[in-house]
Amino acid sequence: xxxxxxxxxxxxxxxxxxxxxxxxxxxxxxxxxxxxxxxxxxxxxxxxxxxxxxxxxxxxxxxxxxxxxxxxxxxxxxxxxxxxxxxxxxxxxxxxxxxxxxxxxxxxxxxxxxxxxxx
Amino acid sequence: xxxxxxxxxxxxxxxxxxxxxxxxxxxxxxxxxxxxxxxxxxxxxxxxxxxxxxxxxxxxxxxxxxxxxxxxxxxxxxxxxxxxxxxxxxxxxxxxxxxxxxxxxxxxxxxxxxxxxxxxxxxxxxxxxxxxxxxxxxxxxxxxxxxxxxxxxxxxxxxxxxxxxxxxxxxxxxxxxxxxxxxxxxxxxxxxx
Numbered sequence: 419x420x421x422x423x424x425x426x427x428x429x430x431x432x433x434x435x436x437x438x439x440x441x442x443x444x445x446x447x448x449x450x451x452x453x454x455x456x457x458x459x460x461x462x463x464x465x466x467x468x469x470x471x472x473x474x475x476x477x478x479x480x481x482x483x484x485x486x487x488x489x490x491x492x493x494x495x496x497x498x499x500x501x502x503x504x505x506x507x508x509x510x511x512x513x514x515x516x517x518x519x520x521x522x523x524x525x526x527x528x529x530x531x532x533x534x535x536x537x
Numbered sequence: 538x539x540x541x542x543x544x545x546x547x548x549x550x551x552x553x554x555x556x557x558x559x560x561x562x563x564x565x566x567x568x569x570x571x572x573x574x575x576x577x578x579x580x581x582x583x584x585x586x587x588x589x590x591x592x593x594x595x596x597x598x599x600x601x602x603x604x605x606x607x608x609x610x611x612x613x614x615x616x617x618x619x620x621x622x623x624x625x626x627x628x629x630x631x632x633x634x635x636x637x638x639x640x641x642x643x644x645x646x647x648x649x650x651x652x653x654x655x656x657x658x659x660x661x662x663x664x665x666x667x668x669x670x671x672x673x674x675x676x677x678x679x680x681x682x683x684x685x686x687x688x689x690x691x692x693x694x695x696x697x698x699x700x701x702x703x704x705x706x707x708x709x710x711x712x713x714x715x716x717x718x719x720x721x722x723x724x725x726x727x728x729x730x
Contacts, residue, residue: 449634449637449638450551450618450620450634450635451549451550451551451616451618451638452549453546453547453548453549453616454546455546480546480547482549482616482618484575484577484604484606484618485575485608487577487578488575488576488577488606491578493577493578493579493580493601494577494578494579494604495579495580496580511546512546513546513547513548521724521727522550522640522724524721524724524725526548526550526615527640527717527720527721527724528721529611529612529615530550530611530615530617530640530717531714531717531718531721532611533609533611533612533615533617534569534609534611534617534710534713534714534717535710535714537569537609537706537710
């Protein structure tokens with residue numbers, strides 16, 4: 419997880435340097451719209467690398483994985499790996515979207531329809 | 538170990554807006570989103586679709602695919618995300634992730650280039666994801682009736698087709714309510730497991 423400042427110059431290498439080269443295998447099934455929220459403030463987690471601290475910071479309120487990626491301007495896959503690490507370290511909790519093989523309940527569909535009508 | 542803790546977190550759902558390049562997907566998302574459309578990028582390499590270890594990435598061809606999305610807070614515990622699909626078809630694998638678990642999809646069509654929405658129609662038909670077709674009425678484009686377009690797209694009779702203006706909030710609202718009615722009808726008919 420230790421990355422040297424020298425890496426920061428290279429836009430291609432850097433994102434995966436953040437994750438130590440890991441991509442898909444370690445992401446706890448995080449989806450685009452999995453919601454995450456930090457359980458600690460960045461100030462309480464001073465041991466973290468800068469990217470990790472930054473992500474913890476933007477997750478002080480519940481936020482989706484894809485929004486974290488948009489805010490931090492790192493590729494999605496990288497953000498998923500960092501979030502998984504933070505979850506595994508109990509610095510973050512998450513809630514997966516409805517499993518894809520499970521049809522959304524009529525209750526949720528109705529709520530979405532009502533919400534769109536109210537726009 | 539990592540826990541999936543839910544009490545502090547809402548539920549999120551998503552709708553996909555698909556269609557050819559430049560058909561107005563991001564415009565449609567932006568017309569109803571509570572935030573200006575957000576963009577995230579994914580780095581794509583030849584290796585990234587098949588291999589976990591990206592060591593040596595610098596030797597492989599790398600490109601980025603942009604993903605635009607918006608958000609609508611439905612209630613305190615329910616958030617709706619709207620995702621525009623990447624226009625280029627070589628990013629099909631992104632479509633898979635987008636469609637995964639989606640409530641349904643809007644295929645946005647442009648009558649001047651109707652063929653650009655065929656791949657999206659095929660994709661959602663094959664995946665069994667409920668979808669409707671919304672025809673973005675560009676100025677200077679010939680106006681077709683919904684039935685004419687249904688014929689041109691060879692759609693099943695039960696799939697709603699409507700005309701819209703992707704820039705207009707109330708028009709997009711109508712598209713999304715039409716989609717939700719369709720999704721609810723399809724869900725009711727689907728066999729329960």
